[in-house]
Amino acid sequence: MYNIEKPELKETRQGFADALVELGKELPELVVLGGDVTGSVKTNLFRDAYPDRFISVGIAEQDMIGTAAGLALAGKIPVASTYGEFATGRPFDQIRQSVAYAEMNVKICASHCGITVGPDGATHQSFEDVGIMRILPNMTVLTPCDYNETYNAVKTAIKSKGPFYVRFYREKSPNFTDIKKEFKIGKADTLIEGNDVTLLASGLLVWEAIVASEMLKKDGVSARVVNVNTIKPIDKETIIKCAQETDLIITCEDHQWQCGLFGAVAEVVSLYHPVKMDYIAIDDTFGESGIIFSELMSKYKIDRTAIYNKVKSHLKK
Amino acid sequence: MSTNPLLNTPEELDEMSRQIRRDIINMLAISQTGHSGGPLGMADIFTAMYFNKLNIDNTDLDKEDRDYFFLSIGHIAPVWYATLARRGFMEIDELKTLRKINGRLQGHPASPKGHGAPGVEIASGSLGQGLSIAVGMAIGLRMDGRKNHVYCINGDGELQEGQIWEAVMTAAHHNVDNLTMIVDRNHCQIDNRTENVLKLEPLPDKFIAFGWNVLEMDGHNMQDILDTIEKAKAFKGKPTVIIAETFMGKGVSFMEDNYKWHGVPPSVEQALVALSELAPTKYGDFHEIKEKAEA
Ligand SMILES: Cc1ncc(C[n+]2csc(CCOP(=O)(O)OP(=O)(O)O)c2C)c(N)n1
Ligand SMILES: [Mg+2]
Numbered sequence: 001m002y003n004i005e006k007p008e009l010k011e012t013r014q015g016f017a018d019a020l021v022e023l024g025k026e027l028p029e030l031v032v033l034g035g036d037v038t039g040s041v042k043t044n045l046f047r048d049a050y051p052d053r054f055i056s057v058g059i060a061e062q063d064m065i066g067t068a069a070g071l072a073l074a075g076k077i078p079v080a081s082t083y084g085e086f087a088t089g090r091p092f093d094q095i096r097q098s099v100a101y102a103e104m105n106v107k108i109c110a111s112h113c114g115i116t117v118g119p120d121g122a123t124h125q126s127f128e129d130v131g132i133m134r135i136l137p138n139m140t141v142l143t144p145c146d147y148n149e150t151y152n153a154v155k156t157a158i159k160s161k162g163p164f165y166v167r168f169y170r171e172k173s174p175n176f177t178d179i180k181k182e183f184k185i186g187k188a189d190t191l192i193e194g195n196d197v198t199l200l201a202s203g204l205l206v207w208e209a210i211v212a213s214e215m216l217k218k219d220g221v222s223a224r225v226v227n228v229n230t231i232k233p234i235d236k237e238t239i240i241k242c243a244q245e246t247d248l249i250i251t252c253e254d255h256q257w258q259c260g261l262f263g264a265v266a267e268v269v270s271l272y273h274p275v276k277m278d279y280i281a282i283d284d285t286f287g288e289s290g291i292i293f294s295e296l297m298s299k300y301k302i303d304r305t306a307i308y309n310k311v312k313s314h315l316k317k
Numbered sequence: 318m319s320t321n322p323l324l325n326t327p328e329e330l331d332e333m334s335r336q337i338r339r340d341i342i343n344m345l346a347i348s349q350t351g352h353s354g355g356p357l358g359m360a361d362i363f364t365a366m367y368f369n370k371l372n373i374d375n376t377d378l379d380k381e382d383r384d385y386f387f388l389s390i391g392h393i394a395p396v397w398y399a400t401l402a403r404r405g406f407m408e409i410d411e412l413k414t415l416r417k418i419n420g421r422l423q424g425h426p427a428s429p430k431g432h433g434a435p436g437v438e439i440a441s442g443s444l445g446q447g448l449s450i451a452v453g454m455a456i457g458l459r460m461d462g463r464k465n466h467v468y469c470i471n472g473d474g475e476l477q478e479g480q481i482w483e484a485v486m487t488a489a490h491h492n493v494d495n496l497t498m499i500v501d502r503n504h505c506q507i508d509n510r511t512e513n514v515l516k517l518e519p520l521p522d523k524f525i526a527f528g529w530n531v532l533e534m535d536g537h538n539m540q541d542i543l544d545t546i547e548k549a550k551a552f553k554g555k556p557t558v559i560i561a562e563t564f565m566g567k568g569v570s571f572m573e574d575n576y577k578w579h580g581v582p583p584s585v586e587q588a589l590v591a592l593s594e595l596a597p598t599k600y601g602d603f604h605e606i607k608e609k610a611e612a
Contacts, residue, residue: 036474036508036515044508058477058515059444059506086443119350119416121424122431123391123442288432290418291350299418 002210007174013111015150016168017042020079023158024050030158031071033057033064035082040170041111043081065091065106069098072105077158080106084113084126084167088133099163100136107157108133109166114204114254115282115296116171121289127282130202131259133165134232140185141232142166143253143261145206147175149229152183160185167203171293174207177227188235194224197311198242201252202228202261205280205302209252212307223311234264236272243273248314250278254302257281278314280307320376321405324368327539333403334364334539336598338568340399340412343604346588348415351424354565354578355472356396358503358536362561363400365542366468375406375436382464385454387438389447390472390501391425392580398422398434402603406436409603445478447471448498452488452556455496466550467496474506477515482527488556489528497549498558501536503565505576521560530555536563568595 024030024046031053038044038056047054055071057064061082068078080087087110088095099106110129117124134141140162144153150168157164177189191206192213201209206227213223224246226238242249249269253261262279269277280302290296297303324330337360345351367373372384388397395415402409407421414420425442427433433440438454441447451469458465475481488496500520508514517523521531530552534545542561549557565579566572569591572583583591588606 034508036477036506038508040507056508056514059474060477060479060515062479090443119348119424121416121442122427123423123425123440286431288418289416289420289422289424291348291416292418295418 002176004211004214007176009172010147010175011172012144012147012150012168013042013170015147016109016111016154017045019151019154020046021049023155027077029076031055031076031078033068033078033080035059035061035064037082041081061086061090062094065094066098068106069102069104078106079109081109081111083124084110084129085124088126088129092132096136100138103138103162105161107164107166109154111168112170113167114169115287115300116169116204116293118290118293118296122286125287127256127287128259130167130231130255131263134264138163139232140164142230143202144168144229145203145227146173146177148179149177149183151179152181153229156183156185169204173204176207186230186233186235188238189227189229190224191227192225194222195246196222196315197248197250198224198226198246199250199252199307200226200228200242200261200265202231204254205252208304209307211304215304215308216311221311221315228261231261231264234268236268239265239268240272243269243275248276250280250310252280252307255281257283278310280310318375318405320374321403330364330368330539332598333368334360335595336600337364337396337399337403339592339595339602341395342583342588342591343602343606344395344399344412344415345582346585346606347413347604348417349582350416351395351582352392352580353572353582354505355390355393355501357569357572358563358565358567359393359396359501361537361539362499362542363396365539365546367400367404369543370546375404384465385438385467387447387451387469388426389441389469390444390475391442394424394426397426401434401436407434412603444475445480448481448484451496452484452493455493456491459495465495469496469498471498471500473500473502473504473511473517474514476500476517485527485529492554493556494553496556497546498556500558500560501563502560503563505565505579507579509576524558528555530557532557532559534559534561536561537567570594
């Protein structure tokens with residue numbers, strides 16, 4: 001079903017930019033804020049199409065969030081976009097007070113998330129962004145897994161009311177979801193059925209989980225793969241069902257293990273249907289530079305091999 | 318490792334800064350990732366600092382009265398690494414490891430306490446944070462009656478971060494005069510020229526209004542650099558900022574004054590052209606570019 005050998009490769013950030021340009025036509029109130037990284041996050045495409053609706057705020061992420069809140073008060077739909085680390089870490093208090101608490105219709109769209117920004121190193125590798133966004137009341141957190149899903153997630157976020165955080169990446173990655181499938185907030189997608197173990201994955205790790213599931217199949221292990229594309233509100237129903245049907249749940253994410261997907265899933269599992277859980281994630285550490293990002297994913301044990309090994313180690317016990 | 322000697326004349330310093338520019342080109346050509354423009358533009362100032370002005374000796378970093386140097390714009394790390402290597406903080410060969418996995422030359426500098434390079438005090442890369450740290454260090458040193466001087470390099474685009482101006486006020490309020498801030502005024506940032514992205518002018522007036530002593534210098538004139546840094550250190554009673562007029566990509570004709578070179582490396586072919594514009598020096602290269610870049 002999936003072209004494991006030669007998947008189409010596309011940038012998720014391009015999905016974000018294409019959705020913006022598209023929606024710009026039908027939504028005159030859509031405005032975009034730029035923080036001197038517009039080429040990187042590709043908001044330059046929106047700027048070139050709708051120069052009057054693009055606002056450059058310079059390198060000033062706190063001001064960008066505050067300005068976005070003001071624009072929302074004025075009836076606009078502001079999209080604030082920069083790298084994941086600077087979109088969430090730097091202006092956290094502004095997001096908390098002026099966006100989440102105030103229930104402002106602000107869309108924070110973060111590119112360059114996770115370890116795949118490779119060579120830039122630890123300062124630019126955001127491993128905590130999902131955690132600090134999902135603990136905020138009123139915030140919706142979307143973690144699409146490929147170009148198509150990012151395109152659809154951004155469209156849904158912009159057309160829905162309230163504060164959103166949408167997370168995506170710089171690098172090209174496999175594009176495998178259905179472009180025609182509307183993004184449903186809070187509805188996890190079961191991509192591969194299975195009953196020995198459930199792999200609940202988000203973002204770039206969804207593809208790694210799919211490949212790992214194929215590897216496990218060859219060993220007679222049936223690994224279910226679920227794309228958890230909304231971290232908040234988390235899909236309790238699907239998670240509880242997985243806990244009931246498989247004795248082992250392993251979450252897969254390119255984020256610190258404590259506060260992201262694993263944390264969100266563990267909260268549901270421990271409350272409603274405790275089963276054995278484990279994680280594939282950044283293990284309470286900062287990253288480092290590396291030119292080839294697959295080498296970093298391997299070193300930090302967040303790739304298909306790591307998932308495969310983790311499942312095997314549990315099934316041996 | 319031993320320390321390489323200080324250089325006294327502007328001519329000697331110019332030759333070293335040309336070598337550092339060659340090193341930057343070679344590093345970027347090898348790794349094929351990293352920033353070209355800022356590092357080339359700051360080569361003269363880094364050379365003047367490490368080979369003449371700074372009281373820093375890599376063989377004795379615990380020395381009571383040594384100076385402290387902060388780079389708030391972590392993305393120009395290549396010029397820092399090349400300068401540190403030429404001064405003797407690390408083997409020159411280590412420059413081949415820029416941005417590579419398991420190495421110390423992180424894309425944005427990390428301190429040796431983490432996994433970073435010798436000579437780095439604290440990580441940078443998230444813009445706008447360095448000046449606060451430098452002010453804190455300067456106040457701390459002064460509390461202990463120590464005579465060290467603290468330097469902080471900031472970008473001009475970086476001045477758009479609000480935290481910079483918070484630190485500017487703190488330094489003025491506390492009369493932090495054992496501190497020199499040097500602004501790399503190359504008029505360029507990522508998206509465009511600074512005045513098109515978010516206006517900074519009138520920049521000197523802003524610092525004056527915030528209570529600072531303001532000096533301006535030509536960041537590519539060695540004698541002016543040496544004199545202005547000396548003047549800044551001698552000034553007492555207020556913090557001093559040096560606004561250094563520079564050109565992004567200085568020394569390489571096709572990069573000069575072009576913001577598009579902010580964050581990209583030269584291809585191997587472009588690197589060969591760049592090197593042909595920067596005459597070889599008596600110090601010699603750490604690497605010779607072949608037709609194709611090494612992995
Ligand atoms: C907090 C933060 N926001 C954004 C960035 C991305 N960024 C890196 S360098 C840069 C431009 C800096 O401009 P300037 O200080 O003038 O440096 P120059 O381009 O002249 O080297 C930006 C926006 C960052 N590193 N940190
Ligand atoms: Mg600049």
